[in-house]
Amino acid sequence: MSAFANIVAGGVFHAAVLFLVAAGLQLVFGVQKIVNLACGSFYALGAYFGITFIGYAHQYGVSEWLILPGLIISGLLLGFIGPPIERMLRTVYDRDESFQLLLTFALVLMFQDVYKFVWGANPRSLDSGYLIYGTISAGDFSVPVYNLLVIAAAIAVAAGLGGFLQRTNYGRILRATAENRAMAEALGVDVRRIYSVVFTLGAVLGTTAGALVVPTAAASLDMAIEFVIEAFAVVVIGGLGSMRGALAGALVGLIRAFSILLYPELEVLAIYLIVVAVLIFRPAGLFGRTLA
């Protein structure tokens, strides 16, 4: 039973992080209609930068208790990369989607070497303990409080994003732009600005997720290309452009955890089997609207 609980706890933590990245992907696709392969690279950037940031914080004697807020701040700081990259993508908005996909693929290639240049080819990990928040345990079952805090943070982000999109004026404008760009523009919406904001928001979700995961896992060059595929699976399962879908899809984190328990060979395979099944039977995803 405790093994089961451990797996659920691990799966939910993974799902929480996945959700953040997938939400960024969804937001960008929903409004800008661009599938951003580079979202995994933002995730990796968040991880690497988080390590450096916390390292410096320690040197200046910042308390270890501030590791969680510190990582969140480091993720938010990385938002500055959003606008210039969005500016670059602007050149292909009117082109075929294959070009858009390729341009973000070019970004993936470039980012990977930038990380290699700055942080080296070997995986990096955070040496200071995130276990400072303690662990909760019952019998064999134990979960670090840090993991629970991250899960809570992801839920808060989900609620915050939902509220922002549904209830604020700016959120309504965003949704209107996603719905009909030309009409929004005609009504006086500064679409360029919206795109810039949305892309930056998407990037920040990715970098923050990367920063949050770094106390529990090492940052490596491969994490960018591995994670984007998983985030992408989430998005497909949930439905492209749907926020609620990202939340539901993130539960593949759980499925993965269970398949490791039941039949290790199925670990990754299970996810893609679901993706294929969803695309065949419900191409718009579980929560998507039917797209042409």
Place this chain on the structure above:
Amino acid sequence: MKLSAAAIVAACGTAALALLPLAVPPYYTGLMIPFYGYAIALLGFNLLFGYTGLLSFGHAMFLGVGAYGAAILSGVAGVKSFELVLLTVMFAACVIALPVGALCVRYTGIFFGMLTLAFGMLFHSFLFKFYYLTGGDSGMRVARMNIFGLEFARYNKIEFLAGPFYYYCLGLMIVAGFVMWRVVNSPFGLHLKTVRDNARKAEYLGVHVHRFRLAAFVISAAFGAAGGAILGFRVGLADPELVYWTQSGQLVFMAVLGGFSNFFGPIVGALTFTVLQDQLQSLTEYWRFVLGAILALMVIGFPEGIAGLAADLRRRIAGKTA
């Protein structure tokens, strides 16, 4: 007899490639083998992308079918004839592509790309995880095979690759190019272009859109497997890296680099990419960055690719002389 521009280009290219081993060190001749592999795979890929308008982001799957097929046939089953291996893996690719394609071609655009990507990754994780069947991350060995029943036993592997196998692959590429040329210029090819340009209208005119897309998918899969068998034979190994999604991205990269709207574009792209990657790798460990920057520049500034640039240049020169 009046020669078409395409025939002249093809003849000059063939002559240059045939004379290449005399002009450059064996290292570069060996480097051309993956070029031939990619070129053949890309000829097929472009039937799907350039002519049918379907961007597959999982095409590396068929490279994998070719390479793993070659590994199983040569290593496990002990088949020594490369021709037999080629034909078998191409057939296997068709058999796999039929159901996969039937599911994928119902969609276009980004959904087609995603579904092919998902199938590609499905195949990758199968290769990666089922260790006892596929060797997992260490892959499967591809044994040396003979061509036309000739062993060339006195050559070692490198000499064999740089010598007889070089010309063998050149021949294969010419055959593949000729077949593809006939395909795209046949009524079948015209159907594909119609489907690409306006699927609804094509349907209205009585074209079975799905059936034609599926046919293009299957043909391109067979070409991909042939290319994959060559790649596997050259390295002597079939490993799951060959099927990873970044490899599929690289195939798209090559097609765009060369120019997918031109028949010879994919071949030019494969050549440029292979040479460029090799040179960059010897120059700097940050070759990915340079490749990425080149790709970004091509996508933003020269979406027609190298073939498009060449056509532009020719038009300009023609304009000056006129």
